Amino acid sequence: MKNNLGAVAENRRTAKSDSAFRTISEAAKELGLQQHVLRFWESKFPQIKPMKRAGGRRYYRPEDLILLADIRTLLHDQGYTIKGVQKLLDQHKGKLPSEIAVTSLAETANTSLADSPNTGVAANASFKTDKLMLTNLLGELESLQGILKLTLQDIKKNP
Structure with a gap:
């Protein structure tokens, strides 16, 4: 005769609390990413610092997962x-500004769209998201323009 005790015990073993550390495979699965992407991001973003145990096994803290989700x-x-x-992380001392974090206007609009027939709210949220993205892009372009101007001045001085 079969019982459900094994299945219940298996669920208890695999279920982790929100405050528990995650291995790279668990983090990748939660974030919908491949493990090599997390390793690559570690090399590009010094703010991502998972704990490493003997043998180099990575353990991601809950705050690491939040940052990774924001970056994703x-x-x-x-x-x-x-x-x-x-550049955003550098400008904001290793943290992402709340207006472009995972709980952004775009995600708020997407979750409220399913529940709300009011399309004006969704259009407004979409407009705000587009405006935010364009503002950030404009900032990057202005920064690049400044670099180009300095380079051009340098070339004119030292042909």
Whole structure:
């Protein structure tokens, strides 16, 4: 005769609390990413510092997962480049500004769209998200323009 005790015990073993540390495979699965992407991001973003145990096994803290989720949203959903996200992190002392974190206007609009027939709210949220993305892009372009102007002045002085 079969019982459910094994299945119940298995669920208890695999279920982790929100405050528990995650291995790289667990973190990758939660974030919907491949493990090599997390390793690559570690090399590009010094703010991502998982704990490493003997043998080099990585353990991600809950705050690491939040930062990784924010980075994933910026790169995959909002169209930022790695350099753009690096610049944001540098400008804000290793943290991402709340207006472009994972709980951004775009995600708020997406979750409320399913529950709300009011399309005006969704259009307004979409407009705000587009405006935010364009403002960030404008900032990056202005920064590049400044670099180009300095380079051009340098070339004119030292042909």
